[in-house]
Amino acid sequence: MDHRAHAEAALINATKHELLQYVGGQVSLEMEIPKLLWLKKNLQSTWSKVWRAFDLPDFLTWRSTGVDTRSLCSVVCKWNYDAMNMRWSADFLNQIGLNDLCANDYEIIGQRICEPGSAVGTGLTAQAAKELSLLPGTIVGTSLIDAHAGALGMFGCRAALEASDKPLEAALENLQGKLALICGTSTCHMSLTREPCLAHGVWGPYRGAILPNYYLNEGGQSAAGILLDFIVKTHTKYADIQAKLGKNEHIYQYLNNLLEKMRLERGYDDICFLTNELHVWPDFHGNRSPIADPNLRGMISGLNMNADEESLAFLYLAFVQALAYGTRHIIDNLVEKYKRVPYSSMLFCGGLAKNSVYVQAHADICQLAAVIPDEQEMVLVGAAMLGACAANVYGNLEATSKEMGGTGVLLKPKKSTADYHNRKYRVFLQMLEDQRKYKQIMEK
Incomplete structure (x- = not known):
């Protein structure tokens, strides 16, 4: 329902980048890359403090295991990840003004991309297990x-x-x-x-x-x-x-x-x-x-x-x-x-x-x-x-x-x-x- 990134989506779509063929020809203003671009343009002080950018299911996986991974589902469906070649596109990110995300081998948006249902790390951390009333080491699947x-x-x-x-x-x-x-x-x-x-x-x-x-x-x-x-x-x-x-x-x-x-x-x-x-x-x-x-x-x-x-x-x-x-x-x-x-x-x-x-x-x-x-x-x-x-x-x-x-x-x-x-x-x-x-x- 968040349609604030209208101008940013239009800017991205104007590039006609080849990755856009995998989102029906144009990125939706509801997707995460236009939202990140909106954040960079409108809240620069917040943008400068970003350590990691997560989709919610990936945040929950990280919070549960302490392991910084991303689900292939999240990044390919909402973040314009190139699933055909299994990589982020530096060309795409540079072209739309998000070259910041390429730094340190894309650590802000995810270096390890995992298949849904694959096990993450060694399971629940002691802290997460305590908060969830579960056992440490309980297996966690990629989201x-x-x-x-x-x-x-x-x-x-x-x-x-x-x-x-x-x-x-x-x-x-x-x-x-x-x-x-x-x-x-x-x-x-x-x-x-x-x-x-x-x-x-x-x-x-x-x-x-x-x-x-x-x-x-x-x-x-x-x-x-x-x-x-x-x-x-x-x-x-x-x-x-x-x-x-x-x-x-x-x-x-x-x-x-x-x-x-x-x-x-x-x-x-x-x-x-x-x-x-x-x-x-x-x-x-x-x-x-x-x-x-x-x-x-x-x-x-x-x-x-x-x-x-x-x-x-x-x-x-x-x-x-x-x-x-x-x-x-x-x-x-x-x-x-x-x-x-x-x-x-x-x-x-x-x-x-x-x-x-x-x-x-x-x-x-x-x-x-x-x-x-x-x-x-x-x-x-x-x-x-x-x-x-x-x-x-x-x-x-x-x-x-x-x-x-x-x-x-x-x-x-x-x-x-x-x-x-x-x-x-x-x-x-x-x-x-x-x-x-x-x-x-x-x-x-």
Whole structure:
């Protein structure tokens, strides 16, 4: 959500350095190198005191073991590390004005780059063990970024299938066909392939960033759960609904129930048809993927003067659908334009994974099977997998993921809504073109 480094990202992207091909053609202002450049330009007194610059998972590893290492996941996904040649690029850092980071063999940003799940040092230090109430020497695995740990956890998850679902088993087990959505405040879309896929607006391919011998592509939406919160909480009926909810009731469940009531009253076969005249482009905080334009803004078409509870339910559903159309946009960009291996399933974790309307909308709009792990804290499961791998409990990290991934609930896409969503998706894409036209008109 931190977009302060807008000018710094623009400066970096203007170089058109070859490393940028691994971040979808341009670095995001949410990544660490633009942030470091912002820090150098705006807080020089702080910059001059920097001893080490860590991504949070690497800081935690260092704090736990006293060993100064970096995870390949952290540096290749967020720090523009050259994973193809396994090195920092002095040329890149010099070109963008961060030559300071090259000093003493890159000691500020990391000299030792380790694979996720590899053991770090001799484990927990005595001090760290005391603070964590664990034993000194407890094995510590090289980290993953939190969302990437969630993806690792889900990649090994198996759908609990009924007999009629058995024909889907092979497709659901295909690792290259899985799209992991870690969906909370923002959403990360992660998938692995054996061969690299270079795609504009989608980060990667990152070699070995999650699993050895696989390339990671990472799409995303900067505002997802927080966007739904914004739309719901700024509506005039939000306070009234909150006031009448019970202690254990949640407003999104209330709205989901209201949508079902509205569907029945109008005689629709599915709640999706309620938004026939209401369309949303959801980039209120810019577009991370696949457009990679932080200057894009949100759009709503089809508003009226109603301000009752039903008007909130309409808006809420339209925004949920818009996020799912955004996911389809990422998928189509990778598969149709850049010839990625086709997807066969999606897996969900995070706060939005608990919302059945959100998950079913994704399944229907993308026409892909959706799997919700029984264990929803898959980021923690992924972190546990790193420790198990470091301790060599199950062997390598891919085997560990399969052993510890558990099972999940399968939601199948509804074929009956496919045509409707195809038409709404055409409107979705047209809204992007319209916004571009509006900007062209105003820039003249």
